[in-house]
Amino acid sequence: MNDWSLGHLADPAQNQQPIDIAGQDVAALLTQLQMMLRIRLAERCLADGKRDRLIGGPVHLGVGQEAVAVGVAAELRKTDRVFGGHRSHSHVLSMGSSLHRLFAEILGKDTGLSRGMGGSMHLWDQPNGFYGAVPIVSGTVPLAVGAALAAKMQGGGDVGVAYLGDGAVEEGVVHESLNLARMLKAPAIFVVENNLFASHMHISLRQPKESTARFAAANDIPYEIVDGNDVVKVRAAAARLIERARAGHGPGFLEAVTYRWYGHVDWREDIDVGVNRSAEEVGVWRKRDPIARLVAGLQALGLIDADHLAAMETKIAEEVAEAWKLAQSDAYPPLSALTSRVFAGAGVTQ
Amino acid sequence: MSGTRYNYGTAMLAAFEYLLENYPEVFVIGQGLWSPWYVGNSMTDLDKKFGAHRVIDTPVSESACTGAAVGAALAGMKPIVVHPRMDFMLYAMDAVVNQAAKWSHMVGGQAGPGLTIRTIINRGGEQGAQHSQALHAWFAHVPGLRVVMPATVADARDLLIASVLCPDPVIFIDDRWLYDLEDDLPPVVERSLDSARPQCLRSGADLTLVASGYSTRLALEAAALLQQQGISAEVIDLRVLNPFYPDSLVISVTKTGRLLVLDGGWSPCGMAGEVIASVVERIAPDTLKKSPARVTLPFSPAPTSRVLEKAYYPSVAMVVSQAGKLMDKVC
Numbered sequence: 001m002n003d004w005s006l007g008h009l010a011d012p013a014q015n016q017q018p019i020d021i022a023g024q025d026v027a028a029l030l031t032q033l034q035m036m037l038r039i040r041l042a043e044r045c046l047a048d049g050k051r052d053r054l055i056g057g058p059v060h061l062g063v064g065q066e067a068v069a070v071g072v073a074a075e076l077r078k079t080d081r082v083f084g085g086h087r088s089h090s091h092v093l094s095m096g097s098s099l100h101r102l103f104a105e106i107l108g109k110d111t112g113l114s115r116g117m118g119g120s121m122h123l124w125d126q127p128n129g130f131y132g133a134v135p136i137v138s139g140t141v142p143l144a145v146g147a148a149l150a151a152k153m154q155g156g157g158d159v160g161v162a163y164l165g166d167g168a169v170e171e172g173v174v175h176e177s178l179n180l181a182r183m184l185k186a187p188a189i190f191v192v193e194n195n196l197f198a199s200h201m202h203i204s205l206r207q208p209k210e211s212t213a214r215f216a217a218a219n220d221i222p223y224e225i226v227d228g229n230d231v232v233k234v235r236a237a238a239a240r241l242i243e244r245a246r247a248g249h250g251p252g253f254l255e256a257v258t259y260r261w262y263g264h265v266d267w268r269e270d271i272d273v274g275v276n277r278s279a280e281e282v283g284v285w286r287k288r289d290p291i292a293r294l295v296a297g298l299q300a301l302g303l304i305d306a307d308h309l310a311a312m313e314t315k316i317a318e319e320v321a322e323a324w325k326l327a328q329s330d331a332y333p334p335l336s337a338l339t340s341r342v343f344a345g346a347g348v349t350q
Numbered sequence: 351m352s353g354t355r356y357n358y359g360t361a362m363l364a365a366f367e368y369l370l371e372n373y374p375e376v377f378v379i380g381q382g383l384w385s386p387w388y389v390g391n392s393m394t395d396l397d398k399k400f401g402a403h404r405v406i407d408t409p410v411s412e413s414a415c416t417g418a419a420v421g422a423a424l425a426g427m428k429p430i431v432v433h434p435r436m437d438f439m440l441y442a443m444d445a446v447v448n449q450a451a452k453w454s455h456m457v458g459g460q461a462g463p464g465l466t467i468r469t470i471i472n473r474g475g476e477q478g479a480q481h482s483q484a485l486h487a488w489f490a491h492v493p494g495l496r497v498v499m500p501a502t503v504a505d506a507r508d509l510l511i512a513s514v515l516c517p518d519p520v521i522f523i524d525d526r527w528l529y530d531l532e533d534d535l536p537p538v539v540e541r542s543l544d545s546a547r548p549q550c551l552r553s554g555a556d557l558t559l560v561a562s563g564y565s566t567r568l569a570l571e572a573a574a575l576l577q578q579q580g581i582s583a584e585v586i587d588l589r590v591l592n593p594f595y596p597d598s599l600v601i602s603v604t605k606t607g608r609l610l611v612l613d614g615g616w617s618p619c620g621m622a623g624e625v626i627a628s629v630v631e632r633i634a635p636d637t638l639k640k641s642p643a644r645v646t647l648p649f650s651p652a653p654t655s656r657v658l659e660k661a662y663y664p665s666v667a668m669v670v671s672q673a674g675k676l677m678d679k680v681c
């Protein structure tokens with residue numbers, strides 16, 4: 001891959017096969033399957049909520065990309081420091097956040113993760129290791145480096161994680177962050193979800209090469225490039241980089257190649273901020289479904305049967321429906337919240 | 351006025367077309383230019399008409415794109431940079447504040463970047479703190495930047511043309527909440543940006559309302575409601591925030607004795623405060639019948655929750671009620 005092409009990883013017609021789970025911990029895989037399903041169904045619910053105008057603000061859905069966050073989070077602990085961006089529902093849920101509080105946030109309710117002040121694009125759940133997601137592209141990347149630096153100073157072996165996109169690497173601050181993390185040996189893990197698009201623009205219109213890991217190489221940071229729709233591969237690569245970082249050897253860079261099924265923002269599948277993606281293209285990528293492929297891998301070894309899977313799906317669907325209903329009945333923040341939360345020292349318990 | 355029907359968005363489109371048609375040194379660069387989604391109807395098909403080499407959609411790189419436009423301007427081009435939200439251009443602040451704004455002064459006035467940065471105030475829709483800001487006062491604080499805020503369909507077209515033809519760096523700030531305004535416009539006549547002074551959009555005797563951008567629309571709507579209550583409000587649209595010429599404001603307030611300033615930004619160190627100070631400095635102390643007042647945002651970032659968002663943005667009702675207070679009336 002030294003021409004920095006993504007090769008078969010960016011070719012949706014390949015990598016459709018069942019996930020190879022030989023030698024894996026089955027209980028952990030079932031937990032990951034559950035988490036991916038929870039994220040998928042939650043985002044489907046949000047898509048409907050947006051379509052039905054129950055949600056006012058923009059929602060950036062990551063359906064199709066679930067394996068990235070779930071694979072990485074399998075190697076994280078609550079004392080780690082995870083940061084995200086505009087498309088971060090999977091990032092926060094994979095850290096164990098409450099579905100109800102995520103939904104409440106997106107509906108602008110006081111019970112939400114950010115107490116209704118941020119909506120889908122500004123998520124916070126620090127007690128679960130999720131330090132924050134914001135929609136300024138790349139805005140949190142240096143913050144993750146700083147949180148990693150703090151972890152190094154604090155000496156507990158924790159890491160900082162920056163989730164970013166293939167578009168985000170076009171911001172200069174990402175390159176400063178990579179160099180800085182490397183020079184400070186900060187335990188920062190850069191996770192690029194390369195879904196080949198930044199809003200309406202394919203990566204070929206924005207960058208001369210497909211693989212963003214070339215920026216890690218330029219900064220002497222170890223990197224891994226994986227099929228982002230294979231939770232086993234994502235997890236294994238994350239494990240190697242995170243272990244190294246925890247042991248004091250500095251940052252790592254994980255490029256997970258994936259694809260989003262919905263358009264850039266909101267619930268439509270057929271239109272991507274003004275640019276029509278071909279239905280065939282999306283259709284082929286759907287066959288590379290990270291969930292269906294994990295199920296197929298488990299089925300191939302007789303580790304899950306249709307009944308078990310159906311029961312799992314029903315249970316999660318019920319959970320999602322319950323959380324959505326609860327969030328809708330929650331109260332909005334009081335009007336005083338408009339000005340009482342500007343500084344964290346004041347009014348936060350109001 | 352008879353002429354061609356435009357809305358605020360298509361008026362800007364007409365300006366882009368005029369400039370690209372008549373000035374080969376004009377090019378446009380920024381995010382979303384090949385997609386109608388980010389910029390409303392203000393740039394539709396420009397890439398198809400004038401070519402993707404002159405209407406350049408870019409990587410997500412505000413800092414480099416803006417800096418490159420400054421350099422291209424120094425080398426004789428007339429670039430128009432587009433930032434579809436003002437919040438995004440904060441990555442470009444060095445190019446704007448340290449480079450573009452200072453260049454002429456630093457080199458003894460012998461060279462300067464004539465570029466226009468079109469940036470959009472894109473509020474509402476529960477988008478929240480990082481997608482809603484109106485930072486015009488920041489830019490107006492910086493010497494060397496011209497700051498333009500069109501509030502009318504005519505200005506959307508004509509001030510964009512004047513900005514691009516101006517040899518200085520211009521921050522041209524339009525507002526998504528104005529895109530549905532409609533008007534008939536005559537054919538384009540090129541005018542110098544220097545001739546764009548505050549404009550009286552409605553004359554009145556009791557009270558002077560001063561505003562810019564979307565706030566001007568609020569002021570006009572409030573003035574119409576105030577009229578029904580027997581209050582005659584004069585509305586002055588600033589149009590250009592830097593350089594700022596308060597003379598006509600002083601004349602108006604001398605007549606009315608009452609000044610209410612509306613601004614879509616925050617109060618502290620903001621444009622409304624600047625307007626009030628500039629008028630008060632120039633007016634005889636006993637001219638004022640009431641202390642001047644301002645309607646601005648609460649001093650907090652934009653919320654997302656719909657109930658909070660509704661309370662956050664100044665409404666016509668708020669303006670009417672503030673104006674009533676200046677008149678010692680309950681409105």
Ligand SMILES: Cc1ncc(C[n+]2csc(CCOP(=O)(O)OP(=O)(O)O)c2C)c(N)n1
Binds near residue numbers: 086164195
């Ligand atoms: C500084 C900044 N510039 C532009 C935008 C508009 N914007 C929002 S998301 C996005 C594309 C980001 O693409 P990528 O990083 O690949 O993430 P993806 O949407 O694919 O998850 C852009 C340009 C923004 N939010 N912030």
Ligand SMILES: [Mg+2]
Binds near residue numbers: 165193195197199
């Ligand atoms: Mg992307």
